[in-house]
Amino acid sequence: MRKTILIVDDEKDMNAMLKRYFELNGYFVQTAQNGLQAIEKAGKQPDIILLDINMPDLDGVEVCRRIRDFVACPILFLTARVEDQDKLKGFAAGGDDYIVKPFSIDELGARVEAHLRREERRQNKRIRTKFDDDLVIDYTAKEVYFKGALIALLPREFEIVELLSSYPGQLFSKDRIFEHIWNMDSNADVGVIMEHISKIRGKFAKAGCKPYIQTVWGSGYKWIR
Numbered sequence: 142m143r144k145t146i147l148i149v150d151d152e153k154d155m156n157a158m159l160k161r162y163f164e165l166n167g168y169f170v171q172t173a174q175n176g177l178q179a180i181e182k183a184g185k186q187p188d189i190i191l192l193d194i195n196m197p198d199l200d201g202v203e204v205c206r207r208i209r210d211f212v213a214c215p216i217l218f219l220t221a222r223v224e225d226q227d228k229l230k231g232f233a234a235g236g237d238d239y240i241v242k243p244f245s246i247d248e249l250g251a252r253v254e255a256h257l258r259r260e261e262r263r264q265n266k267r268i269r270t271k272f273d274d275d276l277v278i279d280y281t282a283k284e285v286y287f288k289g290a291l292i293a294l295l296p297r298e299f300e301i302v303e304l305l306s307s308y309p310g311q312l313f314s315k316d317r318i319f320e321h322i323w324n325m326d327s328n329a330d331v332g333v334i335m336e337h338i339s340k341i342r343g344k345f346a347k348a349g350c351k352p353y354i355q356t357v358w359g360s361g362y363k364w365i366r
Contacts (some may be wrong), residue, residue, distance in 0.1 A: 144189065145170075145185075145188050146171070146188065146190070147173065147179070147187040148160060148163070149201070151175060156172045162246055163250070175198065179204045180208055188257060190212070190215070191217050192216055192218055193220070194219065201218055201231075202234050205234040209235035213296050219240050220240070220241060268280040275289075278302065283296070290348065292344050301322060306364045308364065309365070310366070315335070
């Protein structure tokens with residue numbers, strides 16, 4: 142089945158080039174030239190989104206923030222430049238990767254394929270695990286329940302829970318978590334991990350269950366049963 146890719150860029154030439162490339166590689170391509178069009182077309186649930194950051198009126202980070210509650214697919218930011226603080230904002234908004242312009246179009250195609258393969262592997266999992274204290278993780282539905290009540294996690298928050306809970310007791314450094322979840326090299330800024338884990342713990346505490354994610358100071362995090 143052909144995958145659908147939504148390309149969002151206010152530059153017509155960039156949109157046309159990317160559309161032509163991905164169509165030649167077997168994708169069904171939708172395009173948008175501004176933030177409002179992107180939000181509308183994201184509602185059609187593409188398999189992956191390429192989202193330019195530097196757009197007038199409504200930038201890519203704000204678009205990502207607005208669609209993340211109803212779009213679960215990978216979102217890859219396209220940008221002419223990016224500072225560490227900008228990366229943190231983008232990842233906190235729900236982005237999955239950054240592609241810096243100018244880029245190799247073949248490398249971009251390879252990254253898109255890698256993100257899609259990763260999504261397929263996750264969707265093919267058929268696991269529902271119950272931990273003590275009546276915590277249940279449904280890895281297929283990407284949902285977490287405590288005493289039968291849903292704990293509403295954002296997609297990146299669930300992915301951190303999924304990674305750590307799949308290897309109880311195993312220590313994961315922030316670099317390793319960042320590299321696994323966002324598919325970025327470990328030299329990137331990993332401060333976003335602390336923010337996400339803080340939010341996960343807050344939601345677990347509000348639900349009434351123990352935190353499960355233990356901090357090992359100076360080393361990273363691990364899941365305790």
